[in-house]
Amino acid sequence: MHASQSYPAHAEHPLHADLIALSSSDGAQISVSLHGGHICSWRTADGIERLFLSPLTKWDAPSAIRGGIPVVFPQFAGRGPLPKHGFARTSQWTLIASELRANGEGFVHMTMSDTAETRSQFPFAFKLDLQANFAGASLSTALLVTNTGEQSFDFTCALHTYLAAEVPAAGTPVAGSPAAGSPAAVPSQPAILGLSTCRYENSIPADPLNFDGNGTLHITSEVDSIFFQAPATVELATSNMVMQIQQGGFEDIVVWNPWVAGTEKIGDLMPDAYQHFVCVEAATIEHPVTLAPGVQWRGHQEFLVKPIAHVD
Numbered sequence: 001m002h003a004s005q006s007y008p009a010h011a012e013h014p015l016h017a018d019l020i021a022l023s024s025s026d027g028a029q030i031s032v033s034l035h036g037g038h039i040c041s042w043r044t045a046d047g048i049e050r051l052f053l054s055p056l057t058k059w060d061a062p063s064a065i066r067g068g069i070p071v072v073f074p075q076f077a078g079r080g081p082l083p084k085h086g087f088a089r090t091s092q093w094t095l096i097a098s099e100l101r102a103n104g105e106g107f108v109h110m111t112m113s114d115t116a117e118t119r120s121q122f123p124f125a126f127k128l129d130l131q132a133n134f135a136g137a138s139l140s141t142a143l144l145v146t147n148t149g150e151q152s153f154d155f156t157c158a159l160h161t162y163l164a165a166e167v168p169a170a171g172t173p174v175a176g177s178p179a180a181g182s183p184a185a186v187p188s189q190p191a192i193l194g195l196s197t198c199r200y201e202n203s204i205p206a207d208p209l210n211f212d213g214n215g216t217l218h219i220t221s222e223v224d225s226i227f228f229q230a231p232a233t234v235e236l237a238t239s240n241m242v243m244q245i246q247q248g249g250f251e252d253i254v255v256w257n258p259w260v261a262g263t264e265k266i267g268d269l270m271p272d273a274y275q276h277f278v279c280v281e282a283a284t285i286e287h288p289v290t291l292a293p294g295v296q297w298r299g300h301q302e303f304l305v306k307p308i309a310h311v312d
């Protein structure tokens with residue numbers, strides 16, 4: 001559908017004018033949207049964009065922003081009666097703070113509460129808070145869910161993070177494959193370390209996950225998998241960086257790349273978009289959280305980019 005369009009270099013495609021941009025004292029930056037309480041862009045202090053954001057994003061409600069860090073609440077995917085991934089990502093949020101802290105970090109805090117519209121789908125009183133701290137090569141995000149009503153409720157949720165990662169096109173000989181030439185001449189696929197011992201559910205049963213003998217998951221075809229009771233730390237390795245990803249509060253991790261056929265089915269992605277991101281989502285799916293009145297739940301996901309020369 002969009003075959004005549006080429007994918008703009010990420011640094012070149014303009015962010016929407018309504019985004020709120022803020023910087024840390026060392027020059028790291030994020031941009032957020034109150035549509036969805038959404039982190040749309042994160043640049044480390046070296047100026048490199050670390051999140052994928054589709055240039056075909058529709059910025060208006062009722063669409064969700066395609067890329068960045070969508071907030072999934074109170075339902076993950078189609079696992080319940082609500083619209084896919086719930087309503088938080090398409091709701092209007094309010095800015096509580098957007099500031100440079102005394103320690104030099106940038107800090108942003110957005111919130112949303114139940115409305116007549118959310119209560120028509122999910123008849124509970126709640127408050128969500130999305131907070132982010134960033135500086136240098138790191139970003140910390142936290143989702144807080146507070147039960148502000150008088151009845152308990154259950155929810156599933158995720159921070160559906162689209163990490164910018166160059167993925168060789170389908171059919172390209174990649175490092176380590178028999179068709180590859182000299183190692184220097186061929187690209188390497190993104191790989192995720194740390195998930196090999198997890199029980200998982202693979203939504204693409206015809207296409208088994210590509211774990212190598214060392215337990216590293218290579219992104220070489222469509223991946224849409226939930227890893228249950230995931231470890232607190234995993235790593236995403238690409239040809240030019242290693243990103244350490246930590247989480248707490250969230251029990252599960254989802255890895256998603258729609259590859260060629262999946263991308264074609266998504267109207268706000270260009271045909272080659274699968275070559276530009278891997279989603280590593282901090283999620284709670286298998287065991288919904290039951291939140292009693294007055295109680296708050298907190299889940300968090302943190303990212304630290306390590307220069308390739310400093311990989312442990």
Ligand SMILES: O=P(O)(O)OC[C@H]1O[C@@H](O)[C@H](O)[C@@H](O)[C@@H]1O
Pocket residue numbers: 064077084085160203224225254256266281
């Ligand atoms: O297109 P959406 O609604 O943003 O969902 C994108 C993807 O989100 C992932 O979390 C799911 O595991 C995938 O199955 C889904 O396709």
